Amino acid sequence: MFQCVRSAFERLVGMGGVEISRRQAVGGVGAAAALAAAGWQGAAGAKPKPKPGDESVTITVMGTSDLHGCCLNWDYFKNAEFDNTAHDDIGLAKISSLVKQIRADRGRDRTLLFDSGDTIQGTPLATYYAKVEPITETRVKHPMARAMNAIGYDAVTLGNHEFNYGLPLLDLWIRQMDAPVLGANAVRASRDVPAYEPYVIKKMRVGHGRTVKVGVLGLTNPGVAIWDKTYVEGELRFLDLVETARKWVPVLRAKGADVVIVTAHAGDNGFSSYGGDLPVENASAMVAEQVPGIDAILFGHSHQEVAQRFVLNKETGAEVLLSEPSYWGRRLSVLDFTLVPKKGGWTVTAKSAITVNSNTVAEDPAIVALIKPQHDTTVAYVNQVVATSVAELSTAESCYKDTPILDFIQDVQAGTVKDGLAGTAYEALPVLSICAPFSRTAVFPAGDVSIRDIAGLYIFDNTLLGSVLTGAQVKAYLEYSAKYFTQLPVGAPVDVATLTNANGVPDYLYDQLSGVTYDIDISQPTGSRIVNLAYEGVPVTAAQEFVVAVNNYRQSGGGGFPHITTAPVVYNRQVEIRQALIDRASAVGVIDAADFHVLNWKLVRAGVPVF
Template sequence: MGRAQGRTSRTRRTAAGRGRLVAVVAVGALVAAAAPAAQADDRRGSRGATMTLVATTDLHGNLRDWDYFTGAPTAAGAEQGLARAASAIAEVRADRGPRSVLLVDNGDTIQGTPLTYVAARGSATSAPVTESGEEHPMATALNALGYDAAVLGNHEFNYGLDLLGRYEDDLDAPLLGGNVTDVATGEPAFAPWTIQRVRPAGGGALVDVGVVGLTTPGSQVWDRQNVEGRLAFGDMVEAAQRHVADVRAAGADVVVVLSHSGRSGPSSYDPSLPAENASDAIATQVPGVDVVVVGHSHQRGPETWLDSQATPGKKVLVTQPYRYGASVTATDLRLERTRAAQWRVVGADVEELRAGDFPEDPAFVDLVQPWHQRTLDYVSTVVATSATELTARDARWRDVPIMDFVHDVQRDVVAEGLAGTPDADLPVVSVAAPFRADAVFPAGEVTISDVAGLYIFDNTLQAVRMTGAQLHDYLEYSARYYAQVPPADPSDPASLNAGVTPDYNLDQLAGVTYDVDLARPVGDRIGELTIDGVVLGDDDEVVVAVNNYRRSGGGQFPHVATAPLVYDRQQDIRGLLIERAQETGSIDPADFAQENWRLVADGEPLFD
């Protein structure tokens, strides 16, 4: 496959894993092949100049502006995808000059769409890239656009370290992770930083740009089964203090930190672990930082200036492009030459380029078309016939059959797996959350895309042993999602959302019957729990089928992260749902739907 854009060489130095410093040749994409020859030894020039930092983040496998769940482009006003971003990047390079542009990606790149799932897991007609020898499609895309550096996101660990290693090997740019260490050796598992040489617009000496990469430590929680005993994740601020000093000592004029982390706020896991959202702290507490590129939180925030506490009088730019390639940030850094013959940042102008303002780049589309078509073939595969339409539209307010399909599969798989074990006689309870309100199984043919649209995350199935009292606490925590009634109006279900909990943390249970009384305050909403009409006592034990994200502590639900693990075969839940549909050939709510929970107010149902 050909390159989407021309390329030119750029010299860089990268601090490698295992503590080595290596010199390599980086490549930066060009809009046109013709460009002035680089003069690496030219340290002369004007006292003022500019260079441009272009950033993407949280691409999550969105190469095309295409929704594989609906089988159509994204809606007008919600355009996204790297194919559109490619056109924006080309425009910036044409306008500023290709040698003056540094292109970076801020992580969460190789997971998130059926395309990346097929690359990682394979399909009926293709093997995973770890077996086929094919280049990872996201590496192909980033290489074609000439990315200069990238950082690990937490979702890079979802498919295991073998797949991640393949992506790292395929990627031309250094994949940075300055706070990730190899448990066996205690040495860096990934390069912590790289120095890229950029020719400033307006002429003058080359600019040495140090790029430090850091990732949220939450991966040790969310992907524990993939990293435990192999990788350790340190505090991002402490790592930044070390590596920014190192990259400055190595000669960096400008320092950019790629922070796959939210700006600030509480962690979604045990607060005794290093903070999940540390970007603002890096910007304000670490000396020597000029720009922090933010990700992870899927927010849009092209330009925020923070006062450095480490260097009084200095302001640090914090910039966050929008997720899925929905926008690109282009930051023109204004530079001034110091008496010490070094560049320093004296200001910046930030432009957010939105995907909807650019067409998909035709050459890029051609490049990724084979993977796009392979994914279309995969998601269009019919797996079963549904007796009636099943929708998740009301799943946040009612016990709906489409969610019971998930519960039924999880309970059956765990019960079968526990046969012959000491826990075989315990009741099995299932936990699941309504990920997408627009998920639907149509009446008639159900495809893989329909099932994937219901279960959008790459979670695996696990099970733990919990007591009745612990399960009660768990449900009370989940019920924080809802506002108290009154004043909420049951005729408007959306008013019942208190607005503090995302839908993926609204856990619902099957295998146990309960009411959620919204007339009562948070923490006192769940009454008796019963199983087959018998009250579940505080000391009674049950097996709880749950996904690995929740069992590892994601969402900070009580007890589940410390409960004894009784089942874990690394089975992909989405794959289990697809297998059930294929095995039975039909999806009929009469076979699995049971209404076992409801919303009430003072004991009276809110909905019929």
């Protein structure tokens, strides 16, 4: 993804465990307030810098997650400093300033800094050094490795998006990192041995000759097996997070870890976007409940902000602290642990967490200067003009109307697959195309269209496939997609603000189909909404066959759509969809909706169009 868009299913709900307390700090805490609240008072009032003779000690763990290639506070799609309605800031340069403040307050020896994954994918900056000038060819240090090394991360956990560009690039990035990169549940396909470091134990010198050992176990997301099947099949397997933690936490304790922290690229609500064939996707709270011996979990993947949450471990009754620091570097989680000596080690007596807001500090000029050459290269690349648009094309209404800008994607996908089927046994089959509205703010301006305009429209690093579906399967697919809309009786007022995202379905899981005509009757319940499905004016029959152009994420099971994962694949040349869009724009020179826009679907109620 250029910008990672995650499911609205990933909400902050309990996992059946007892949630003792929870603070979701809306907008985060300002840096000064955070230091006052968590620094000088610390966990349960303990001082982070004890006086001689004071046996207790407080250590601090800081955490980021889902950075998604955000080094600087910059929006590559708008070619401007990042801003949103909440006036959030993003990027590692901001995180660096927060980290420096907290290290100065707590003492460098009393702090650790971890990340819970999805690091090297998500912005044009990250994509440039993976696709345009890949580090595997240039051997240039990846900008995220460069920045994280300069900040001084102590450990980083693999996210699912680390696998998006294949194992060679991932392996090189890991070698470029100073911090260990963890993933205990990613094992070699041929044998159950970790493919990456499972854990690390950090020794913290806390004064008076005393040392605290902090064990960190990294867990990545099982969905990699589906989402990046092309790269990992036959190479890696991804084990259950709970069972993996159950195996390794005792190892950390046996090696003398006084504090055990899990860094998990998994949300906390137990939901899986891919069904039951793989271990649970968002299992962080399950790990806390079911695996004894864990003090805290720094988690990510769901792009939420959970400043502090406590979950009871079912076996021991102990409280496990959970924290998630939002995404893109908007927040920094700060976890404080108060410890008292015990024979041969330490015992945690209190713990707490907050999130600190990145918009309370300036960017660290050292990180800005370090990344500027790669940033400037990326800015120059994405601002290249590749075509001229006859009129402005926008995605603002693409979630509920058939719009020309999405038909540009559909036309390129269908045309690419159709050309690829020439001379094969499938060349006579009709070619349909599937795509979803990934962004509600993407625009092709009237006039010059740049690479960043196209990248803002197609924000994922997907490749194109062609699969054979029957008419019955196409209808079932569309019915599944149509659950995205709120049911509205005939005559009820239509509010576009509440019309979409029903049943927790995010925009990127609302698939539209080109090449056939159909209506979606939103007055009907989910499962009975697709009417008038036809091809070239003739009703589609159940046995009729089509080749459907589809992205690799959907074809591999992302979103759980019916039939597509088992449908025969008849086209797969590893064409990157975003690049195909750029190539088409460059080839035609002029983007004119009249050349590709076909109004082939609409929302209706009892046959009457909604719009």
